[in-house]
Amino acid sequence: MGTVLVVAEIQNGAIREASYELVAAAQGIDGAEVNGLVIGSGVGELASEFASKGAGKTYVVDDAAAENYNVDVWSKAIKAAAEASGAELILIANTPTGWDVAPRIAAGLDCAFTSDCIKAGAGDGGYNFVRRVFNGKLDAEVSTSGRTVATMQPGAIAPFEGSSDGGAEAVSADLSAGAKFVEIKVAESTGVDLTKADVIVSGGRGVGDPEKFPEIIQPLADVLGGAMGASRPVVDAGWLDHPYQVGSSGQVVAPKLYIAAGISGAIQHLVGMKASNFIVAINKDPDAPIFEVADIGVVADLFDIVPALTEAVGAAKG
Amino acid sequence: MKVMVCLKQVPHQDARLDVNGDGTWIQEDNIKFEINSYDTYAVEEALKLKDAGSADEVIVVSIGPDRVTQALRTALGMGADRAIHVNDDAAAGTDALATAKILAAVAKEEGADLVFAGLMADDDNASAIPPMVAELLGFPSATGVVATDFSDASVKVERELEGGALEVVDLPKPCLIAIQSGANQVRYASLKGIMQAKKKPVDVKTLADLGVADSASAAQNKTTINKIYVPPKGDTAEILSGSTDEVVGQLVTKIKELGLL
Structure with missing residues (x-):
C-alpha cells in the first residue's frame, strides 16, 4: 500500500x-x-x-x-x-x-x-x-x-x-538552517561505573524518600558486593546523582544479578537493564511492567523484603 | 521577552487506570489530575528567566475542560503572570497536530518570543506537540533540553542524547524549547504565591476566539485511538509467594545458585 x-x-x-x-x-x-x-x-x-x-x-x-x-x-x-x-x-x-x-x-x-x-x-x-x-x-x-x-x-x-x-x-533540498550545531559533549567519567558491577540493586520512585537509599538500598548492594543504581525519577528528583541512573539516558548495564526495588519499569529504564543475566523485581503493583522482564518477581512492600533480604544474605555469608 | 509555557494536565502518576466505557481512553471521573511532570520543569525554566530579569512576562497555556483551571492556578502560584485556558468541547480529544495548531494560534496571538514545553506527556507518552508547534510558527526548536544559556539574540541549549551524551545547539530567537525531566529543581507554589495567584487573570478562550474552529477541532483529527487495553503478558516473572521469611529464603537460594554467595 x-x-x-x-x-x-x-x-x-x-x-x-x-x-x-x-x-x-x-x-x-x-x-x-x-x-x-x-x-x-x-x-x-x-x-x-x-x-x-x-x-x-x-x-x-x-x-x-x-x-x-x-x-x-x-x-x-x-x-x-x-x-x-x-x-x-x-x-x-x-x-x-x-x-x-x-x-x-x-x-x-x-x-x-x-x-x-x-x-x-x-x-x-x-x-x-x-x-x-x-x-x-x-x-x-x-x-x-x-x-x-x-x-x-x-x-x-x-x-x-x-x-x-x-x-x-x-535528492536536492534547500538545507539552510536557523538552529546551529555546536558540539557533542560526551558523558564525563565520575567514578560510579555500574557497567562493571556483578550485582546491581536499583531503587525507584517506590523508595519514596532520598534517605531510604543509604538506609535500605545501599546495604543490600554492599552485602552482595555490588553497586547501587536508580531509575530516572529518582535522579530527576535530585535524590541521587545522574551516574547512578540506569536506562537509555543513563547507564546501560548487564550484571549477573539485577534487583529492581520499587521500580515500575518505564521503557527507558527497561532498555538499560533488560540484558541482565538474572532480574529480580520487587514491587507492590502486580501489573508493573518490570515483572515482564524479570525472572523472579515479589509482589510486596520493598520495605519488608529488602531489609530482610539484606539480613538473610549477611547471615548466609556467615 | 514574552515567554509562553504549554501545560498539560494529566492523570496523577498513581491514579487508577481503568479503561473507559467505549474502550478508547481511561476512565477520568473521580481520579486525581496533576500538571504533567515534564511540564513542571518547563514552567520552572521560564520562571528562572523571569527571576533573572530577562523575561517580562510568563504566560501559561493549557487546553482542556474546567478541571484544567487547577493546573493553571498551580503554575500561577509558582510565579507565572497570567494564564490562557482553551476550554471548548470541540477541542476534547484533538490529536497532536490539531492540539499543536491551537497552541500555535495562541503563541501567534500573544506574540511569544520564546515557547517552552515539556518533552512528553505522562499519559500519551507521545513527544509530538512541541516540535509541531515550532514548525507551525516557523521557529527553530530543540527537544530533551537539560540546560539553557541565554544571550540577546539566541539561546544555547544542551539536548540529552543516549548514554548521557549531550548535544549543544544554538537556536536563534524566537524559538521553542522542549524540556527534559530533571532539567532543574522545580519550585513549589508558596502560600503567598497561591494567594497572589487568585488575583491573576485566567483568560478562557474557545477555538473560534483563536480563529481555528475550522482547522483545529477534534473533527479534523487524522490520528485516532481505536482501543486501549492492558498489554498481554509475555514471559512474565515467576512470582514468589509466601511470608516475608519464605520469600527471602527463596531469594537467598537463587542468589546462591547464581554463584554470588
Whole structure:
C-alpha cells in the first residue's frame, strides 16, 4: 500500500540497527514499496548499503551541512525526499533524533502522526499502529488517515536481515538552517561505573524518600558486593546523582544479578537493564511492567523484603 | 521577552487506570489530575528567566475542560503572570497536530518570543506537540533540553542524547524549547504565591476566539485511538509467594545458585 520512506540514522559511522528495524516494519506492510533515505556528509556508500540491505531505492542527501544532526536540515531533507518518493508513510526511529524531527515533518506536511510504535501495518485509507501509553501500563491501537509520519520504538521488532535491489539517488533540498550545531559533549567519567558491577540493586520512585537509599538500598548492594543504581525519577528528583541512573539516558548495564526495588519499569529504564543475566523485581503493583522482564518477581512492600533480604544474605555469608 | 509555557494536565502518576466505557481512553471521573511532570520543569525554566530579569512576562497555556483551571492556578502560584485556558468541547480529544495548531494560534496571538514545553506527556507518552508547534510558527526548536544559556539574540541549549551524551545547539530567537525531566529543581507554589495567584487573570478562550474552529477541532483529527487495553503478558516473572521469611529464603537460594554467595 503506497510507498514507505524509511529514514536511516547513522551512529558511529554506520547505519544503526534501529534503522533496519524500520526496514523490517516497512517490509511487513502489505503491498508497500520500500524506499530509503540517508542524510549526512560523505554518506554515498552507506546509502548504497542501505539500498541493498532492504531499503530498496534510497534517496541520499549528502551535504557538508548535514555532517552533524541539525533539526532544520533534517526536516527539509526528509520533506524533500517525501515529495520525491511520493511516500504515503514515513518511518523514523524514536531516538533523540527521531523525536526531535519527526513531529516537525508531520506538521510541515499537514499529515497524520503517531510515535514510539511497536507495530505497524496497512489500514483503511491509512495505517494501523500499536503503541504504549501511560509509561507502558496500557497499549493503544491507533489508526491514521492519509499520509502518515510515524516513529517506531527501537528494539520493538527484529531488524531486517535480507537484501534488496536498489541504488542511491541524490535528492536536492534547500538545507539552510536557523538552529546551529555546536558540539557533542560526551558523558564525563565520575567514578560510579555500574557497567562493571556483578550485582546491581536499583531503587525507584517506590523508595519514596532520598534517605531510604543509604538506609535500605545501599546495604543490600554492599552485602552482595555490588553497586547501587536508580531509575530516572529518582535522579530527576535530585535524590541521587545522574551516574547512578540506569536506562537509555543513563547507564546501560548487564550484571549477573539485577534487583529492581520499587521500580515500575518505564521503557527507558527497561532498555538499560533488560540484558541482565538474572532480574529480580520487587514491587507492590502486580501489573508493573518490570515483572515482564524479570525472572523472579515479589509482589510486596520493598520495605519488608529488602531489609530482610539484606539480613538473610549477611547471615548466609556467615 | 514574552515567554509562553504549554501545560498539560494529566492523570496523577498513581491514579487508577481503568479503561473507559467505549474502550478508547481511561476512565477520568473521580481520579486525581496533576500538571504533567515534564511540564513542571518547563514552567520552572521560564520562571528562572523571569527571576533573572530577562523575561517580562510568563504566560501559561493549557487546553482542556474546567478541571484544567487547577493546573493553571498551580503554575500561577509558582510565579507565572497570567494564564490562557482553551476550554471548548470541540477541542476534547484533538490529536497532536490539531492540539499543536491551537497552541500555535495562541503563541501567534500573544506574540511569544520564546515557547517552552515539556518533552512528553505522562499519559500519551507521545513527544509530538512541541516540535509541531515550532514548525507551525516557523521557529527553530530543540527537544530533551537539560540546560539553557541565554544571550540577546539566541539561546544555547544542551539536548540529552543516549548514554548521557549531550548535544549543544544554538537556536536563534524566537524559538521553542522542549524540556527534559530533571532539567532543574522545580519550585513549589508558596502560600503567598497561591494567594497572589487568585488575583491573576485566567483568560478562557474557545477555538473560534483563536480563529481555528475550522482547522483545529477534534473533527479534523487524522490520528485516532481505536482501543486501549492492558498489554498481554509475555514471559512474565515467576512470582514468589509466601511470608516475608519464605520469600527471602527463596531469594537467598537463587542468589546462591547464581554463584554470588
